[in-house]
Amino acid sequence: MDKISRRQFLGMSTKVGAATMFTGILAPSATSFFGLGGVSHAGTRKISEFNFAILTDAHLYNIADHKFDHILEKAVADVNGLANKPDFVLYGGDLGQSGKKEELAKGKKILDKLTVPYKIIPGEHDYYLDMGAEWRGMFGPEHWSFDHKGVHFIGMNSILIKDFWTARGLTPVERMGLLEELECHQCGAWGVGEAQLEWLKADVKKLSPDTPVVIMTHSPLWDYYPRWNFQTLDAPEIRAILKKFEKVIAIHGHVHQVVYNKIGNIHSAGLLSTSWPWPYPPVTLPHPDIKMNRVDPGNFEDGLGTHQVSLSTDFAGMVNYRAFADLLPANVKRGLKL
Amino acid sequence: MHTSKLVLVAFTALGVISLTTLTYAKSPRTEKQIADENKALTDVVAKGDALWHNGGLGTNGLACANCHPDGSASNPHTWPKFQTNLGKVGTMRDMVNWCIAVPMQGKPLALDSDELIALEAYATYTHRGVAIAPAKDEQHGAVPVKSGPGYP
Numbered sequence: 001m002d003k004i005s006r007r008q009f010l011g012m013s014t015k016v017g018a019a020t021m022f023t024g025i026l027a028p029s030a031t032s033f034f035g036l037g038g039v040s041h042a043g044t045r046k047i048s049e050f051n052f053a054i055l056t057d058a059h060l061y062n063i064a065d066h067k068f069d070h071i072l073e074k075a076v077a078d079v080n081g082l083a084n085k086p087d088f089v090l091y092g093g094d095l096g097q098s099g100k101k102e103e104l105a106k107g108k109k110i111l112d113k114l115t116v117p118y119k120i121i122p123g124e125h126d127y128y129l130d131m132g133a134e135w136r137g138m139f140g141p142e143h144w145s146f147d148h149k150g151v152h153f154i155g156m157n158s159i160l161i162k163d164f165w166t167a168r169g170l171t172p173v174e175r176m177g178l179l180e181e182l183e184c185h186q187c188g189a190w191g192v193g194e195a196q197l198e199w200l201k202a203d204v205k206k207l208s209p210d211t212p213v214v215i216m217t218h219s220p221l222w223d224y225y226p227r228w229n230f231q232t233l234d235a236p237e238i239r240a241i242l243k244k245f246e247k248v249i250a251i252h253g254h255v256h257q258v259v260y261n262k263i264g265n266i267h268s269a270g271l272l273s274t275s276w277p278w279p280y281p282p283v284t285l286p287h288p289d290i291k292m293n294r295v296d297p298g299n300f301e302d303g304l305g306t307h308q309v310s311l312s313t314d315f316a317g318m319v320n321y322r323a324f325a326d327l328l329p330a331n332v333k334r335g336l337k338l
Numbered sequence: 339m340h341t342s343k344l345v346l347v348a349f350t351a352l353g354v355i356s357l358t359t360l361t362y363a364k365s366p367r368t369e370k371q372i373a374d375e376n377k378a379l380t381d382v383v384a385k386g387d388a389l390w391h392n393g394g395l396g397t398n399g400l401a402c403a404n405c406h407p408d409g410s411a412s413n414p415h416t417w418p419k420f421q422t423n424l425g426k427v428g429t430m431r432d433m434v435n436w437c438i439a440v441p442m443q444g445k446p447l448a449l450d451s452d453e454l455i456a457l458e459a460y461a462t463y464t465h466r467g468v469a470i471a472p473a474k475d476e477q478h479g480a481v482p483v484k485s486g487p488g489y490p
C-alpha cells in the first residue's frame with residue numbers, strides 16, 4: 001500500500017488525536033477487536049482499489065441563508081478537499097425537507113459544486129409533495145446501476161408507501177406534512193415495491209456470484225425500528241435476490257446516525273446527515289459498540305458529517321465517517337470495516 | 339396509617355362505615371370525575387404533541403420532533419439536573435426553552451405558560467414508567483410505540 005491509500009485504509013480522521021491510533025490498529029488484535037466483516041473476503045473477484053464519498057440527508061428548507069445550506073456547502077467542500085480524491089459521490093436521499101422545487105433546486109446547485117460526478121436517490125422528504133416529479137425532472141431515474149472498476153453499484157427508491165392519502169382526501173401538502181414526521185403513525189411502512197424488485201432481479205441476473213456489489217437505499221435493508229421507518233418492507237426479497245453474491249455492501253441514509261449490521265452476505269452501514277442527528281431508537285443495536293456519542297445541541301455541526309468509503313482489491317470496505325465535531329468513539333473513528 | 343385508623347374508629351363509633359372513604363387522603367371522586375381528569379391530561383399531552391411537531395415555535399422551520407422523535411432524548415426522568423448548555427441546575431422547562439432559543443432560533447416561552455406545560459406533559463407521557471434518575475447522564479429513548487401517537 002502506498003502512503004495515501006494506507007491512510008485511507010486506516011480510516012484516519014481529521015483529528016490530530018487519531019494519529020495515535022496508528023500503531024494500535026496495525027496490530028492483529030486491534031483488527032480482530034473491530035474485525036466485523038473480516039479483512040479478506042474469499043470469493044469476490046479482484047477489483048482495482050478506489051474510493052468514493054457519500055453525502056446524505058441535507059433536509060434543505062425553503063428559507064434563505066438557512067443553517068443547513070451552510071452545512072451542505074461545508075460537506076461539499078470537505079469532499080472536494082479530500083487528499084485521496086474520490087472517484088465519485090453517492091447521495092442518499094432527503095436533499096429537501098418538504099419536497100419543494102426550491103429546496104431541491106437549492107440542493108442541486110450546491111451538489112453541482114462537487115468536482116467529481118455524483119449519483120443520487122430520493123428520500124421521503126424529496127418525494128411526497130408531488131410523488132417525485134420535480135426530483136425526477138432534476139436528477140433522472142429513481143433507481144439505477146452502473147459498474148465501476150469491477151464493482152456493481154445499485155441505487156433504489158426504498159420509500160414507496162401504499163396510498164394512505166386518497167381515501168382520507170389529503171392534499172399533497174398535507175401528505176408531505178405527515179411524512180415529514182419520522183414517527184408518522186398514519187403513513188405506514190415503505191419499501192421498493194414490485195416494479196423495482198423485478199428491475200433488480202433483471203439487473204443482477206447476468207452477474208456472476210463473485211461480483212462485488214454495493215447497494216444504496218434511503219432506508220436500511222433490515223428491520224431496525226419500523227415505527228420510524230428504519231426499515232424497508234421488501235428488504236427480505238432484496239436480500240434474497242442478492243443472496244447469490246459472495247459479498248454485498250449496503251449503505252443507507254434516513255437514520256442520521258452511525259449504525260452497523262450484517263445479515264448473511266450483506267454488510268450494511270448507516271450514514272451521518274448534514275442536518276440533525278437522530279437519537280437511537282428504543283431497541284438494542286445489533287452491534288452496540290458501533291455507535292456515535294451524544295450530541296452537543298449547542299454546536300450545530302455536531303452529529304453531522306461526510307463519508308469516504310475505500311474499497312481494497314479484495315473488496316474489503318472501510319467507511320470513514322468524517323464527523324464535523326468530536327462525535328465518534330475511538331473504534332468508529334478508526335473506520336468501520338464492511 | 340394512624341389517621342386512617344383513628345378515622346375508622348370514629349366512623350365505626352358513628353356506625354357509618356364506608357371503606358372507600360377511608361382509603362382516600364382527599365375527598366373521593368366519582369368515576370366520571372376521574373375519567374374527566376384523565377381526559378384533561380390526555381388533552382394537554384395531545385396539545386404538547388402538536389406543539390412538539392410544530393415548526394412555528396422557532397424561526398428556522400425546525401420543530402422539536404426533528405431532533406426528538408416520539409419525545410426521545412428529552413430525558414424527562416433526569417430533571418432537575420446540572421445541564422452543560424444551561425450552565426446550572428435547571429428544570430426540563432429551562433432546557434425546552436434553551437432548545438427553542440438555540441437550535442430553533444425562536445423566542446422562549448413563559449415558564450408557567452400552557453405551551454410549556456403541554457410540551458413537558460408530552461415528553462413525560464412518552465417516558466411513562468421510566469425510573470426517575472436525577473442527573474443520570476444518558477440519552478433515553480421514549481417508551482417504544484407500536485402504533486398510534488403514543489398516548490391514549
Ligand SMILES: [Fe+2]
Pocket residue numbers: 057059093094123254255256273
Ligand atoms: Fe433524513
Ligand SMILES: [Fe+2]
Pocket residue numbers: 094123124125218253254
Ligand atoms: Fe428520510
